[in-house]
Amino acid sequence: MPRTSEPKLISGNANLPLAKGIARRMSLHRGINVELVDTRVERFNDGEIFVEVFENVRGEDMFIIQPTSNPANDNLMELLIMADALRRSSAARVTAVLPYFGYARQDRRTKARTPITAKLVANMLVNTGIERVLTMDLHAAQIQGFFDIPVDNLYASPVFALDIQSHFKGRMDELMIVSPDVGGVARARELAKRVNAPLAIVDKRREKPGVIEEMTVIGNVEDKICLIVDDICDTAGTLCKAAEVLLEAGAKEVHSYITHGVMSGPAVERITNSVMKSLVITDTIAPTDAIKQAPNIRIVPTAPIFAQAILNIWNGTSVSSLFEGETLEPIYDGMYTPG
Incomplete structure (x- = not known):
């Protein structure tokens, strides 16, 4: 499917300030106004999560920004439901941007009769139709192997x-x-x-x-x-x-x-x-x-590095280039002056 004109960002309720920060940084990079896709993410009286996307996303390259932090279960379900809504709306590709990957500390069996919940969460994300994951500082790097889709793990x-x-x-x-x-x-x-x-x-x-x-x-x-x-x-x-x-x-x-x-x-x-x-x-x-x-x-802030990573994924260029300080200095726009 041909690449769309611009990447599209959508966010749940887990970290809206970061999502808006990423959108602002992408606006600076692209020279155009990048805004979050207009979405309703709310709960029914019994706690069920409901998602409605108010914009056309057919054929779009979608990036869901949603760390699965506390409350981990609610934020994870928001992510899964948003991904399902986008797939059923004919989005071309869905990438989960997980600045923090919850359940990562349960990455192995430490004793008898315990789960490997990080693998379970990986299976849920893949089965929902998510095609790529972007995250930062996984608790254990080998968690990338739990996924059968590309995983880009940024470093702080x-x-x-x-x-x-x-x-x-x-x-x-x-x-x-x-x-x-x-x-x-x-x-x-x-x-x-x-x-x-x-x-x-x-x-x-x-x-x-x-x-x-x-x-x-x-x-x-x-x-x-x-x-x-x-x-x-x-x-x-x-x-x-x-x-x-x-x-x-x-x-x-x-x-x-x-x-x-x-x-x-x-x-x-x-x-x-x-x-x-x-x-x-x-x-x-x-x-x-x-x-x-x-x-x-x-x-x-992590918005500068996530914004550039999203643009690199969308463009099909290297994400690992962001591991180098020389690449990050201009991205952080003089925020830090190395000594």
Whole structure:
């Protein structure tokens, strides 16, 4: 089917500010006004979700922007129902833009008689008629293999690297990148290479979920500015404890760079009262008012990188080019000035 004149964006209720931000960025890139497709996404009295698309989408290249964050089940059902509505309206192609892929932490069987829910969600998305997925920082990269359709997994590390080079200008030689657990070493090493900093690890022993028995720092962090790097901050218990352990080990300051700010329960209060000087998250999950008002939490935008990725997918050009800092600097329009 021939390519349509412009990509079309549609959004559920999960993160409307991000969807509108992506539309604004695409407007700048295209030199024309890009707006979200006029849609009604609402609930009946019994909680059932109803979707109605008010514009003609026949033959269009559609991009649904919908992170499956809290409430995960509602946002996932919105996504599936929107995809079904678009397929039944003869859209040429439907791409799911999932800035945050919920259920990703259930990517393997950790004990007997447990599900692999990430695979189940992948099956549901594919069976709905979605033909491509665009996401950011999957909890485990191998989740891409759960899909029988193309999956483009963007990384926050190039954006974080620009932020670090801007905010720690003149102090880059004091930095130490820290992984809060052994499983996140690959992610932390990637950022460490980008900012030319050494790597340390906080080894944690967990007897049961939510309870950390012991933490040990692997590496010399004395007199270093430690930057903890991870993909998800949920209740922030591990993060705050890791910051305390690093300071006890001689670190000068502790900051954190986390892609997805899930921030459940007491997370914001813990971060506010913690020894961390700052927590930097992205807006893949819509931040609450409490997050916005927290004095030591800062939010970096992902609309520029998602807008360019959508345009690259639509044009049939490389998405992996967005992994390079040189590509992102002009996309972020001087927001960060590398030191």
